[in-house]
Amino acid sequence: xxxxxxxxxxxxxxxxxxxxxxxxxxxxxxxxxxxxxxxxxxxxxxxxxxxxxxxxxxxxxxxxxxxxxxxxxxxxxxxxxxxxxxxxxxxxxxxxxxxxxxxxxxxxxxxxxxxxxxxxxxxxxxxxxxxxxxxxxxxxxxxxxxxxxxxxxxxxxxxxxxxxxxxxxxxxxxxxxxxxxxxxxxxxxxxxxxxxxxxxxxxxxxxxxxxxxxxxxxxxxxxxxxxxxxxxxxxxxxxxxxxxxxxxxxxxxxxxxxxxxxxxxxxxxxxxxxxxxxxxxxxxxxxxxxxxxxxxxxxxxxxxxxxxxxxxxxxxxxxxxxxxxxxxxxxxxxxxxxxxxxxxxxxxxxxxxxxxxxxxxxx
Amino acid sequence: xxxxxxxxxxxxxxxxxxxxxxxxxxxxxxxxxxxxxxx
Numbered sequence: 177x178x179x180x181x182x183x184x185x186x187x188x189x190x191x192x193x194x195x196x197x198x199x200x201x202x203x204x205x206x207x208x209x210x211x212x213x214x215x216x217x218x219x220x221x222x223x224x225x226x227x228x229x230x231x232x233x234x235x236x237x238x239x240x241x242x243x244x245x246x247x248x249x250x251x252x253x254x255x256x257x258x259x260x261x262x263x264x265x266x267x268x269x270x271x272x273x274x275x276x277x278x279x280x281x282x283x284x285x286x287x288x289x290x291x292x293x294x295x296x297x298x299x300x301x302x303x304x305x306x307x308x309x310x311x312x313x314x315x316x317x318x319x320x321x322x323x324x325x326x327x328x329x330x331x332x333x334x335x336x337x338x339x340x341x342x343x344x345x346x347x348x349x350x351x352x353x354x355x356x357x358x359x360x361x362x363x364x365x366x367x368x369x370x371x372x373x374x375x376x377x378x379x380x381x382x383x384x385x386x387x388x389x390x391x392x393x394x395x396x397x398x399x400x401x402x403x404x405x406x407x408x409x410x411x412x413x414x415x416x417x418x419x420x421x422x423x424x425x426x427x428x429x430x431x432x433x434x435x436x437x438x439x440x441x442x443x444x445x446x447x448x449x450x451x452x453x454x455x456x457x458x459x460x461x462x463x464x465x466x467x468x469x470x471x472x473x474x475x476x477x478x479x480x481x482x483x484x485x486x487x488x489x490x491x492x493x494x495x496x497x498x499x500x501x502x503x504x505x506x507x508x509x510x511x512x513x514x515x516x517x518x519x520x521x522x523x524x525x526x527x528x529x530x531x532x533x534x535x536x537x538x539x
Numbered sequence: 540x541x542x543x544x545x546x547x548x549x550x551x552x553x554x555x556x557x558x559x560x561x562x563x564x565x566x567x568x569x570x571x572x573x574x575x576x577x578x
Contacts, residue, residue: 197551265553266553266556269553273557273558274561274564274565454555454558455554458557461562465565470569471565471568471569474575475569478573479564479565479576481577482568485576
């Protein structure tokens with residue numbers, strides 16, 4: 177999902193909180209400007225096509241990503257904007273918490289529980305395969321661990337959670353993050369094609385995207401590109417997957433500590449709580465309130481629309497933070513291991529989702 | 540050297556902020572202080 181690759185400055189060098197918040201404004205405005213431009217282009221396309229003019233049939237989600245990608249890959253985004261661009265993570269999580277208004281809590285439990293079973297299988301297989309691939313291609317062991325954690329659970333967030341826990345070095349972490357982000361960008365464009373080719377339903381496609389795409393942002397976008405319901409299902413499956421982050425990172429921390437290459441984890445329950453993505457609690461709270469009839473139908477619609485507004489800058493952020501040149505600058509072996517691992521994960525999760533939906537277990 | 544990945548840590552807890560903002564909007568909408576949000 178999201179990320180913190182720059183070391184936190186020491187307290188002595190930290191500017192005042194008000195100054196830090198002010199520094200967020202330019203980049204935040206840029207995110208909203210790109211998102212709104214994407215929405216405007218979608219509306220322009222609808223208008224022009226209605227008046228018999230040609231305009232590509234592209235939704236605002238993809239416009240926002242394309243504009244962000246063009247801006248960050250063709251030009252150098254000034255440093256002034258960078259702090260604010262990082263707020264895409266806030267908008268993403270806000271959108272996820274608010275979109276829970278569209279879920280009945282019983283469905284969250286039902287689909288979430290089904291996703292948890294699929295996630296458990298996916299985790300076991302993908303961690304094993306990534307570890308084997310890392311050994312075959314002779315990647316540094318800790319880089320292999322980071323790639324395995326990133327590709328099996330929650331992308332960049334999982335890698336950042338694992339870095340201090342397994343005492344990985346900065347270069348391995350940067351390489352793993354770059355590989356996971358670049359591969360996430362590829363998923364945006366390939367998954368919808370596969371979904372349409374296989375005539376997948378909105379629900380099954382969304383669950384697949386949530387299980388297979390690494391970062392929450394990319395998983396949300398990959399789902400939303402297929403449709404509104406697919407986007408929501410991707411969020412639900414991805415959220416279930418993210419819930420595993422603490423357990424997997426703890427497992428690797430214990431392993432590397434047993435090898436004498438990382439500090440021992442003394443308080444495991446506290447470690448699990450610290451690594452748990454807390455926004456999931458907000459998602460569940462809104463879903464419970466909605467299911468208890470706390471909101472009217474019109475109010476639920478407003479909350480759903482508000483989540484779309486929150487996703488708008490988040491989608492722009494996905495484009496802005498994706499550096500396509502990372503595909504070539506990080507060396508071919510981590511990328512190859514990532515690509516092979518991701519293809520395996522995509523196929524295995526596709527097989528599981530198709531099996532579940534083919535047999536009607538998910539209706 | 541700055542990371543090639545344009546990601547950085549924010550100065551506040553993102554999860555807590557997202558939940559707080561979401562619950563605030565939910566309350567404002569529930570109390571009809573915000574009547575309708577269009578898309």
